[in-house]
Amino acid sequence: MIGQDRRCAADTSAVIHVDCASHVYPDGSVGLHEMCFSVRKGEVVVVCGANGSGKSTLIEHLNGTLVPADGRIEVHGQRVDDERRRELWRTVGVVFQDADTQLFAPTVLEDVAFGPVNLGLVPAEARREALAALEAVGAAELVEKIPAYMSGGQKRLAAIAGVLAMHPEVIAFDEPTSDLDPIHAGRIESLIRELRRQGTLALVLSTHDLDLAARIADRVCIVRAGSVIAEGTPREIFYDQALLTASGLVEPGIVRIWRALSPEGDGAPEPRPVTEEELITALRERAGGISNMYHSETQV
Ligand SMILES: Nc1ncnc2c1ncn2[C@@H]1O[C@H](COP(=O)(O)OP(=O)(O)OP(=O)(O)O)[C@@H](O)[C@H]1O
Ligand SMILES: [Mg+2]
Numbered sequence: 001m002i003g004q005d006r007r008c009a010a011d012t013s014a015v016i017h018v019d020c021a022s023h024v025y026p027d028g029s030v031g032l033h034e035m036c037f038s039v040r041k042g043e044v045v046v047v048c049g050a051n052g053s054g055k056s057t058l059i060e061h062l063n064g065t066l067v068p069a070d071g072r073i074e075v076h077g078q079r080v081d082d083e084r085r086r087e088l089w090r091t092v093g094v095v096f097q098d099a100d101t102q103l104f105a106p107t108v109l110e111d112v113a114f115g116p117v118n119l120g121l122v123p124a125e126a127r128r129e130a131l132a133a134l135e136a137v138g139a140a141e142l143v144e145k146i147p148a149y150m151s152g153g154q155k156r157l158a159a160i161a162g163v164l165a166m167h168p169e170v171i172a173f174d175e176p177t178s179d180l181d182p183i184h185a186g187r188i189e190s191l192i193r194e195l196r197r198q199g200t201l202a203l204v205l206s207t208h209d210l211d212l213a214a215r216i217a218d219r220v221c222i223v224r225a226g227s228v229i230a231e232g233t234p235r236e237i238f239y240d241q242a243l244l245t246a247s248g249l250v251e252p253g254i255v256r257i258w259r260a261l262s263p264e265g266d267g268a269p270e271p272r273p274v275t276e277e278e279l280i281t282a283l284r285e286r287a288g289g290i291s292n293m294y295h296s297e298t299q300v
Pocket of ligand 2: 055056057097174
């Protein structure tokens with residue numbers, strides 16, 4: 001039987017460990033298949049995969065919205081049973097792919113303050129936390145808005161603020177920037193960087209945006225058919241063309257440019273940049289090398 005007695009390699013340092021978890025939806029669709037996944041304090045793990053590969057299903061297992069039919073979810077090494085599942089929302093905040101499922105209060109302020117109130121804060125403190133979280137995502141002007149009447153991007157920002165206001169140990173973002181304009185997407189990216197710099201949280205992101213993944217991931221997990229089929233640093237993963245093709249993904253723009261500008265037949269020489277800054281530095285160094293070569297040849 002699937003998952004019976006099967007375990008992933010132990011990960012004692014994980015905040016959350018998805019241990020050989022399988023999930024089949026009522027219509028028979030496979031959401032997870034013997035999934036092994038973990039996230040440690042202070043790291044940003046980005047989950048990449050094609051449509052329908054299981055990213056959202058994985059994220060919905062992290063806060064107990066879904067439970068595995070086989071395998072287990074562990075938080076700080078302890079299995080999440082029904083009792084702990086009810087408490088999981090304090091530890092793991094999830095920003096769902098569909099923000100409509102997340103917002104329900106009459107105004108954004110009440111919505112974002114709902115979590116802090118539930119954590120036991122008095123209304124004035126909860127309001128302060130909510131305002132600070134809205135400020136952090138660049139959506140302070142939305143406080144009095146009615147969530148149902150907001151745009152997709154505004155709903156996303158309010159949902160992110162709602163999770164931030166609760167100060168969980170883990171935040172999982174399902175496609176956090178997919179419907180944001182470049183300014184707000186940049187703001188969320190900066191926020192994620194800042195959270196990583198503080199080093200107190202564990203962050204999980206799912207995205208199709210491999211350029212974003214390359215910029216912020218400490219570790220990239222490639223998901224296909226409900227399983228993690230590869231993981232590594234952005235440099236290891238995004239220069240593996242065969243892996244990306246087999247996973248239904250297209251290499252990041254920076255990788256494509258580096259390949260195109262590299263000598264034919266050389267594939268992808270070191271230093272294999274994955275971010276814009278790295279690409280610019282690598283091209284400058286290469287240009288410097290060529291110009292030094294030219295000068296020494298003309299001086300002979
Ligand atoms: N509620 C559901 N009922 C039945 N099948 C579902 C349900 N939700 C997801 N699935 C199926 O489970 C599989 C994984 O879906 P999931 O939503 O986790 O993928 P995803 O990687 O998040 O995709 P996307 O990039 O499109 O968001 C797919 O085959 C999908 O059709
Ligand atoms: Mg999804």
